[in-house]
Amino acid sequence: MSKKNRLNTAGKIQEHLKDLNRWSLYKKGMCETCEGLCCYMPVEIKTADLIRMGVLDEFHLELSLKEQIKEALKHPGVTRYTPSTEKFTLAQKPDSSCFFLDAHKRCTIYDKRPDTCRNHPKIGPRPNYCAYMKKEN
Ligand code: SF4
Ligand code: SF4
Known part of the structure; x- marks a missing residue:
């Protein structure tokens, strides 16, 4: 991905995270097709x-x-x-992704991840809603 595309994606992710009105009601299985935006939040x-x-x-x-x-x-x-x-x-890395997220967008400490991650989105900025964003590829 070019530097310009990376910046565009990072900008889109930040916009989407900040606008809680655009968040989706969480349903089981959604994570499989998501860009994993919850790992881009503090x-x-x-x-x-x-x-x-x-x-x-x-x-x-x-x-x-x-x-x-x-x-x-x-x-x-x-x-x-x-x-x-x-x-x-x-x-967080410069693109705001978590330090523990790898290049394939997988949590490198998944089995030991913090409670905050385990409890999301039940507990979070908008309980039961999350910043779902469909994967681009
Ligand atoms: S933002 Fe929502 S759908 Fe996406 S990975 Fe996180 S919990 Fe799953
Ligand atoms: S610890 Fe793992 S699940 Fe939690 S935000 Fe970081 S990468 Fe995501």
Whole structure:
């Protein structure tokens, strides 16, 4: 895909994600024909997710919160900690796709993915609706 086409696709994805009125009521099986836009949204996660993902180990829980945050932020897939929500945010690539999404648009940590991903779209910006976008090819 040319750079121009990539930018167009990235722009379309961002537009679609922002306009919740264009989201579709989620139905089982939809993911199979979708571009996977839910993996292009910021994902907030808890410490328990980081342990399941292998970013932190159980023994890190014995450290102070400050040290846990420092340890978690060493991982390239974790970008920040928000004190008001007590949650971490997964890193996104320049096209806004998740750090853990591979070139074939597959989650590289699917079995260990955070609860936020497991609960989408039941829990999300528009519960039970998602940013379905039909795959171009
Ligand atoms: S945006 Fe909706 S249909 Fe697409 S992969 Fe995510 S949950 Fe599935
Ligand atoms: S962790 Fe996996 S399922 Fe969750 S947003 Fe990233 S690639 Fe998608």
